[in-house]
Amino acid sequence: MKHNLILRLIAKFLFPVIALFAFYVQFHGDYGPGGGFQAGVILSVAFIFYALVYGLKTTEEILPPHVLRLLASSGVLIYAGTGVVSLLMGENFLDYDPLSSEPAAGQHLGILVIELGVGITVSSVMLMIFYAFAGRGQP
Amino acid sequence: MIEQHLSLLLVVIPLIAAPVTAMLPGRRLPWLFTLSVTWVCLLLASWQLSVVMNGSVISYELGGWAPPWGIEYRIDAMNALVAFIVAAIAAVTLPYALRSVEKEIPEYQTSLFYAAILLCLVGLLGIVQTGDVFNLFVFLEISSLSSYVLIAMGKQRRALTAAYQYLIMGTIGATFLLIGIGLIYAETGTLNMLDLNQRLQPIMEHRTVHTGFAFIVVGIALKLALFPLHLWLPNAYTYSPSVISVFLAATATKVAVYIMLRMVFTVFSSSLVVLTSYMFLVLGIVGVILPSISAIFQTDAKRLLAYSSIAQISYMVLGMGFASVLGLTATLVHVFNHALMKGALFMAIGAIVYRVGSSRLENFQGLGRQMPWTFSAILIAGLSLIGIPGTAGFISKWYLVLAALEQQSWLITGVILLGSLLAVIYVWKIVEIMFFRPVPETVIEVREAPASLLIPTWVLVSANLFFGFNTELTVDVAGTAVRLLGVTAP
Numbered sequence: 001m002k003h004n005l006i007l008r009l010i011a012k013f014l015f016p017v018i019a020l021f022a023f024y025v026q027f028h029g030d031y032g033p034g035g036g037f038q039a040g041v042i043l044s045v046a047f048i049f050y051a052l053v054y055g056l057k058t059t060e061e062i063l064p065p066h067v068l069r070l071l072a073s074s075g076v077l078i079y080a081g082t083g084v085v086s087l088l089m090g091e092n093f094l095d096y097d098p099l100s101s102e103p104a105a106g107q108h109l110g111i112l113v114i115e116l117g118v119g120i121t122v123s124s125v126m127l128m129i130f131y132a133f134a135g136r137g138q139p
Numbered sequence: 140m141i142e143q144h145l146s147l148l149l150v151v152i153p154l155i156a157a158p159v160t161a162m163l164p165g166r167r168l169p170w171l172f173t174l175s176v177t178w179v180c181l182l183l184a185s186w187q188l189s190v191v192m193n194g195s196v197i198s199y200e201l202g203g204w205a206p207p208w209g210i211e212y213r214i215d216a217m218n219a220l221v222a223f224i225v226a227a228i229a230a231v232t233l234p235y236a237l238r239s240v241e242k243e244i245p246e247y248q249t250s251l252f253y254a255a256i257l258l259c260l261v262g263l264l265g266i267v268q269t270g271d272v273f274n275l276f277v278f279l280e281i282s283s284l285s286s287y288v289l290i291a292m293g294k295q296r297r298a299l300t301a302a303y304q305y306l307i308m309g310t311i312g313a314t315f316l317l318i319g320i321g322l323i324y325a326e327t328g329t330l331n332m333l334d335l336n337q338r339l340q341p342i343m344e345h346r347t348v349h350t351g352f353a354f355i356v357v358g359i360a361l362k363l364a365l366f367p368l369h370l371w372l373p374n375a376y377t378y379s380p381s382v383i384s385v386f387l388a389a390t391a392t393k394v395a396v397y398i399m400l401r402m403v404f405t406v407f408s409s410s411l412v413v414l415t416s417y418m419f420l421v422l423g424i425v426g427v428i429l430p431s432i433s434a435i436f437q438t439d440a441k442r443l444l445a446y447s448s449i450a451q452i453s454y455m456v457l458g459m460g461f462a463s464v465l466g467l468t469a470t471l472v473h474v475f476n477h478a479l480m481k482g483a484l485f486m487a488i489g490a491i492v493y494r495v496g497s498s499r500l501e502n503f504q505g506l507g508r509q510m511p512w513t514f515s516a517i518l519i520a521g522l523s524l525i526g527i528p529g530t531a532g533f534i535s536k537w538y539l540v541l542a543a544l545e546q547q548s549w550l551i552t553g554v555i556l557l558g559s560l561l562a563v564i565y566v567w568k569i570v571e572i573m574f575f576r577p578v579p580e581t582v583i584e585v586r587e588a589p590a591s592l593l594i595p596t597w598v599l600v601s602a603n604l605f606f607g608f609n610t611e612l613t614v615d616v617a618g619t620a621v622r623l624l625g626v627t628a629p
Contacts, residue, residue, distance in 0.1 A: 069161065069162070070162060072161075073162050077159070080151060080155045081155070083151065084155070087144060087147075092144075093144070093147050093202070094201055095202050
């Protein structure tokens with residue numbers, strides 16, 4: 001793809017647009033269609049598109065596999081951690097009421113944090129799967 | 140505060156521990172962390188069992204949403220007993236894992252391997268704890284996906300095809316279960332098990348309910364490795380790493396038996412039980428005899444034990460087929476005892492694999508004298524498998540025969556005894572090769588297995604002997620569990 005100037009430029013141009021749309025879907029999830037799963041997939045699509053044009057090696061320099069592994073784990077921890085916080089505040093697991101001064105705001109905050117965890121894990125796992133297929137043979 | 144959240148913590152602690160384990164470096168650290176988590180789980184599971192042993196029920200509302208709208212964890216004696224089995228087997232397997240995993244899993248995969256074990260544990264415990272059928276499906280997928288990965292980690296390349304085979308069969312099973320759950324959800328609009336039970340009663344004759352029931356039973360039967368649907372099991376147990384053979388053989392199919400009991404007797408109950416009863420009896424009879432005969436002709440010790448597992452599962456299915464108090468008690472007791480004997484046997488075979496590097500019976504010649512402790516473990520656990528008085532296996536066979544006699548079913552009594560005789564033949568086959576054949580001259584000296592493998596093996600072997608005399612925990616708790624299932628037939 002070295003000589004394909006148009007493709008390289010468009011890839012560079014589209015990357016922030018796709019990422020921005022991913023964040024829109026992520027944080028708009030509680031008002032309209034969207035949420036962590038969809039946003040995670042869209043965000044990983046931005047990186048996969050970049051990797052298709054600029055090569056796996058360049059992408060792995062930006063987002064190395066060991067960082068992805070940490071991100072994938074931390075997403076699950078954010079999710080489960082939110083549940084534990086509500087446990088420690090004296091309510092049942094994943095009951096978001098005590099997270100804020102009033103229950104409605106607490107529920108709002110809780111679902112936002114949890115979807116963030118889902119988004120981080122989904123996007124990093126999608127990329128890990130892509131790396132595994134694209135870089136066959138390497139450990 | 141802990142007691143109030145007991146049922147939940149049993150699932151959440153390994154769930155949080157799994158991603159943490161995946162981030163830990165090296166070999167020892169992930170192992171040590173996983174080990175402590177499983178011991179905490181065992182502690183919580185025995186606490187939970189002691190709370191509900193007298194017949195009381197724990198209910199926990201996730202997210203503070205009241206059932207039947209929210210997900211409810213509902214623990215009675217049956218859940219607590221199976222959760223205790225799973226947690227106990229995990230706690231015994233983990234000390235065994237360190238040396239065995241060092242030999243079979245490359246270092247860069249070690250932390251992920253332990254994380255997958257923890258995820259499998261989360262799935263199995265979650266299935267047992269939850270009182271919501273869709274939540275049960277989700278946990279079933281968690282445990283299945285992680286066990287496909289774990290089986291594929293086996294050293295031989297054939298582990299990959301074994302895992303793939305299990306993946307296809309397991310996915311079909313899970314899909315069937317989901318279709319069934321979808322159908323009964325469409326009919327009733329609820330997913331809570333108790334609520335389903337009440338709402339299904341008046342519409343039991345609807346065709347949708349019947350179809351849903353059929354899908355659910357066949358889906359679970361695939362996971363259970365019920366006789367004609369067992370084809371994934373021998374390869375999966377044979378080619379997976381030793382630790383995983385131990386863990387899955389002692390827990391995964393037991394949890395599937397639990398799902399079957401829950402679905403048939405708690406969710407559906409009433410008239411439909413009669414439908415499954417004949418099926419379970421017929422498949423149970425064939426499933427005891429044919430796999431036992433296959434076991435006799437195997438040349439690989441792990442594969443032999445895998446076929447024996449299918450036969451032992453058929454005993455549990457026979458107990459379900461009686462649909463009587465004694466029959467179901469026998470099923471639950473056998474779930475417990477079979478976990479003990481198969482755990483011990485797979486551990487002993489794993490110890491031999493650790494020293495010899497193969498589980499083929501031709502390489503076992505004369506090992507009985509070189510590895511006396513491992514050999515006697517196989518001998519005692521084998522006797523328990525046959526059902527010799529004084530071992531745990533005898534107790535479950537005894538209750539099963541009682542249940543058969545109660546219904547004056549001479550054929551099934553005969554089948555149970557014939558199954559034991561066939562077990563004598565295949566256990567003797569291992570014993571004969573290990574003890575009475577001379578050591579081939581070409582083989583170099585083999586030492587006894589290291590203590591970290593022998594001690595867990597012997598813990599399970601002594602449990603086999605202990606529960607052969609003390610039936611207070613097994614039979615009494617199983618009896619309470621069956622009473623709570625609401626089985627009215629004698």
